Amino acid sequence: MADFVFVLKNVLVVSLAMNMCLIWKISVVDVETLAFRWSSWMNMQQKKLHFHGVCFNGDKDDIREKDAHVSTRTQILATTSSGASPDGAKTVVINLDHGDPTMYENFWKQKRAETTVVTPSWYHISYFSDIKNICWFLEPGLMSAITRLHKVVGNAVTEDRHFVVGTGSSQLYQAALYAVSPHNASGPMNVVSAAPFYSSYPLMTDYLKSGLHKWAGDANEFNKQEPYIELVTSPNNPDGFTRQNVVKGDKGILIHDLAYYWPQYTPILVPADYDIMLFTVSKSTGHAGSRIGWALVKDGEIAKKMTTFIEINTIGVSKDSQIRAAKILQAISDSCDHANQTNADTFFDYSYKLMAQRWKQIREAVNKTELFSLPNFPPETCSFSGRNFGQLPAFAWLKCEGEVDDCEKFLRRNKILTRGGKHFGASMKYVRISMLSREHEFKLLTQRLPAITS
């Protein structure tokens, strides 16, 4: 009997332990589910999703615009937490509004020692990085890493240029506007870009109602005999095409946004050689969270004024992120230099192959239906990789064919969140879809697009 009781007690203990484990597991799952449901519910109840000052009315499928573009940050959680279960594939909201470059995460997970940064607490405490440089808050190591990477890739001239680092290229865009706009003019300087243009340009130009500069719309339609700043994004955001300036006039100042002039997105043809060129790690290496961009500037006075803007705006740029970006850029250059000695893919090999695969998949998905179309790009030979290919843009500029007039709304009904053409100064028949998401979100997109019926 005593033995039996002993055995029974043991079984009971084991059983209780199992129960505890199960209860714990269930509650963890429930907390996660609840967190998501609470978040979605809260936002639906509030009937607005706030981002860039835009209110998104969940019930009425109607957008009350204040600014340039819509975001739906809550619903990012949807695809992030979804997995790709058969049910989830149909009901989950896919948020491809932002160009959040999470697609490169898996590559970086394979890289450890050579790209990990260790920062003791007494490192780079000062405001200053290099007081002999015009841009006194630029870390010399980042400047070297940028110079080297441009040489390795061959996508920009760095000789005789001044370097300015920014908290992302957004800040550098604003710094460039500040630098080239006359400060004693009678009115603000016109700022134009050919439609479809990056949706944030109008907002970044006008949000402070500056007396220095004002958004003047589509560069193709600009015909005032006044000074102007023309923004040239090449490859272009949203549509991926290579661009040149379009305004015919001699009073223009050009700012070239080259965020996507990297060999995973476009064949590199020549080293870019413009007066003001903007780049960012967000799109080149995928480290958007670090908020690091850089400008290559011919004119020392413009570089000084850009530096002044960043001094006043944020008293410099995070040194922690500059050091991290430097290490990552150096590791990419190292891997390119040693590519023949190792069998491992370099970052640009990996990212090119992934972009090429995604573009193949989205074209296949779109070709299964007559509802949508995508732009086509003629192949050219990349001087960096030697590959012959057409553009592989970071965004798909999708057109709703036929009778659908508001493509963003149409896709939203099908639980795909995109950014509509009107935010880019273009027709509402177009939407911009991020190609840079994590794999499971992209997979859901290519499953869902061909299944949509009009």
Added chain:
Amino acid sequence: MADFVFVLKNVLVVSLAMNMCLIWKISVVDVETLAFRWSSWMNMQQKKLHFHGVCFNGDKDDIREKDAHVSTRTQILATTSSGASPDGAKTVVINLDHGDPTMYENFWKQKRAETTVVTPSWYHISYFSDIKNICWFLEPGLMSAITRLHKVVGNAVTEDRHFVVGTGSSQLYQAALYAVSPHNASGPMNVVSAAPFYSSYPLMTDYLKSGLHKWAGDANEFNKQEPYIELVTSPNNPDGFTRQNVVKGDKGILIHDLAYYWPQYTPILVPADYDIMLFTVSKSTGHAGSRIGWALVKDGEIAKKMTTFIEINTIGVSKDSQIRAAKILQAISDSCDHANQTNADTFFDYSYKLMAQRWKQIREAVNKTELFSLPNFPPETCSFSGRNFGQLPAFAWLKCEGEVDDCEKFLRRNKILTRGGKHFGASMKYVRISMLSREHEFKLLTQRLPAITS
């Protein structure tokens, strides 16, 4: 003979080796000297030292002002590379214009494992940190660390507040202006602060000629019957006094800049409980290079608008720096919690003792001459440390007594670079001197001040 030749050869080799060493040493010193001389020379040749858009004319001792304050970034190199040799002590330029908080560096050098951050390259790649938070780019770990530290120190109410992170508190100041200024008003909102006010306020308010807000000067003189924003910096930069709002009116919105409300600078009396409160790691822990500030905001709509400003301005804030700041703030809270169990100084013990020592030294130096005076502060009991002391400001607000009308110019002739009173809306008989420099610079200051003759 063979032996003699052998010995001679050996001596020759040793002699040559010594020569090589000496030549190498001289060239290294020369390169350093040259770097400094080149830098100084370049700037003197250009006859301007550029910083915040101000031109500093080295030959004529004359300042052509465009903006709010002078900097002399080149000459920072002077004190940094000086050492404190007897000659150097007399001839080297001491730059105490900026509040670069390098005085805490030695404390952080003693802290290793508990404050070192390790960042693999796949960490925090995304733009997003916490999409359920109004401030979607705020790292949850930083929010916890800030909340905890305010509770430990007792210097601010965090309950029922919205947290907004910024690229330093400068960005948050601009975000707050954007958030509280009406966007549909007929003209820009007045922005005031009681003189002497922080020299960057006018510049940060007006540099973009915004239609939303404009600098309206000394709050003590503001008597328009119009809406206004009053900036209250307490303890005040530049003079260290505790402040309240001064404008008598019911149309005002207050922004409290509490960058110096920490127990190394001032006795903590009560947890601050205002509508919009700004803090920064630059002055609390000394990590200016990380560019991390935070705002505690009562009103959710204002927090949303501040978030929108930072979205448009820089699409969020460096996650690398947020993670680092979180680790450092948590380590400070940990050390305060365990202070009774260890004999090691906490950060606030160390920084209080160092500030108290420096204030003792500068008062002794000033008391040796009749040329200068410093403000006096009545002692109060700090609720955090239990210590009874008067303010120990981050800046010495020094007055030139007697016939000297331009104290900045007077000190510059004596190779001490400071920021003159006019930049703070005050008399030119005052200057602001940073108390936060490295030890050797501070030592040079306290040696030189009593030696100055009129």
